[in-house]
Amino acid sequence: MSTTAKTHPELSEVFNKDEQRVNWHDETLWWIRQKRDKSAHSIPEWEVLREKASQIKNNALSNLAEYLVSFEEKALANGIIVHWAADAQEHNQIVHQILQKHDIRQLVKSKSMLTEECHLNEYLEKQGLEVIDSDLGERIVQLAKEPPSHIVLPCIHKKKEEIGDLFHQHLGVAAGTSDPQILTEAARVHLRETFLTRRAALTGVNFAIAETGEFVVCTNEGNADMGAHLADVHIACMGIEKIIPKRKHLGVFLRLLARSATGQPITTYSSHFKKPRAGQEMHLVLVDNGRTVQMGREDFRASLKCIRCGACMNTCPVYRRSGGHSYHYAISGPIGAILAPNLDREKYADLPFASTLCGSCSNVCPVKIDIHQQLYKWRQVIVQEGYATSGKKMSMKIMNYTLSSPGVYKTAGKAGRWVLKYIPFAVNNHFNPWYKQREMPEVPKESFGEWYKKNVK
């Protein structure tokens, strides 16, 4: 999806051709949003927790260099091999080299949005390696040769019948199977076999603790543990913003993460990794990939506070009706729309406009990122850097000319109303996106200004 030239409006239009599917997508995600609400409302100190998390993250970002150095020092002392990657390519090469060193050609992965961001699977597959995603949702989209459409619920856009077809094709399940129980069993058998035979496992990192040099991985399926515990080599990959200062801060985030994501009180497995077990090699790759640049942008640095809960996607009325793939970036939804332009303004120029700026995303964010304010600010940057279409530039100049002069404005208003009234087909046609599925407003006999002049002054 990320290689396509199509924009959010175009991709959303395709998604909206099947209205029943849009309804189902919207209702499923809204149901999760409601679970989140119920769970949040069961904690009286919820807003205090959000504020705390926000401040801990602010502190972590403000002292990032110091915390990273301290983290590396502790991790090395614990026996973890630490690598630093400036960008996606370097990250992919490091992972590849580790596997080459051990002559390993098969990798089992647990969920990691960072590796999606770096396109690790594609890279390793090109080198002739086999990669199997072990998170069930990730495995499903992998079989479908699609990127995940949601960071917490990677295959939320797929119906169980479609998953049945995929499993029939790839895992030998009987044709026409759509019973979730049977499908899950089939995936379980398939993944067990994978865990038992792979010598290398890759996991993401949810939180890295500067104080102790340990890291925490949260999963609902326990697949990160299964992979890491059985493999000879454990590779963990993290963006440098995953640092939190102390172990005591972890509780704040663990209480917020799962509740915001799915409404669960806590993720089923919160696995702490501190040092390799005897005979195992543990690698940790710390990745920048544009993060330090984003740190330097005052208006946008708060986006790095994100803990990847996906709450902003579930609440976003646009995301629910356009699907994750319409964002054509590894991280979809409102948070993706403020992260993506940091990497490539031209390619992702459409994303900050894929929002009504309703502000719901900022309200659900457990670390209080001002997402909708950043969307507004990215729009200004994108236009200033010249990525607006020429039609839009022209119409904005005309608008500015009209609205800067009361005389021009009054004449234009009158002319516009006259056109609507006497030659409605000039606007009521398929070139007018408003008219496609909506009626134009009825034309009043006079404007407010004209009424005021007649009746008051």
Added chain:
Amino acid sequence: MKRVGLFIPCYVDQFYPNAGIATYQLLKKLGLDVTYPTGQTCCGQPMANSGFEHLTGDCNQLFVDNFAEFDYIVSPSGSCVLHLKEHLHTEKSEPQAAAIRTKVYELVEFLVDVLQVKNLKAKFPYKVGLHQSCHGQRGLLLTQMSELVAPYFSKPQQLLAQVEGLELINLKREDECCGFGGTFCVVEEAVSVKMGKDRVKDHQANGAEYITGADMSCLMHMEGILKRENSNVKVLHIAEILNAG
């Protein structure tokens, strides 16, 4: 007596003068000294939200020239008021612009917070659905938001409760966006319309005869959808209901 400057947003002026007239009459009824400066045009939001905030300089200056002299500026549009509060700046008259940013009010918040209206003497015997426009709700805090863990309050409901005969219906999703979003409604036509259709359906399913709100733009969008569906449900700006009867 304090002087109130009436700001009627461009699209209300051109397409929904009745919302403007109701606002004017309502404020007059409440005994205020209201003036509509005739040189006004627009708050500049359509340009700013499209990423062209740098083009709004002349428009902002015009706004300041028209409204600097008033004690209060009142407007029947949460979205425009929020834009002014957050983004009205000028090179020439920044102190005046700064003052305007603090004395500009959306009609509902002005009635509830400044005038503290307790008895409106309005009558509107219909089933009404209240659309919470996002900029009014989450930007101006007209109503508590469903995402936050905090006690409930609603300024528009406080006013609608004073209207005789009005029955406020419940909604399944009380503060879902309607999908208007300024230029979003044309740039993202497919999603915008789908959001609007869903929003309208929630009101219809709960028996609304009218949909009201503090932002005519959202209502214009929903009206366009209702009319295309040949629905009997009508839209009215909250000022028209508060001024009715």
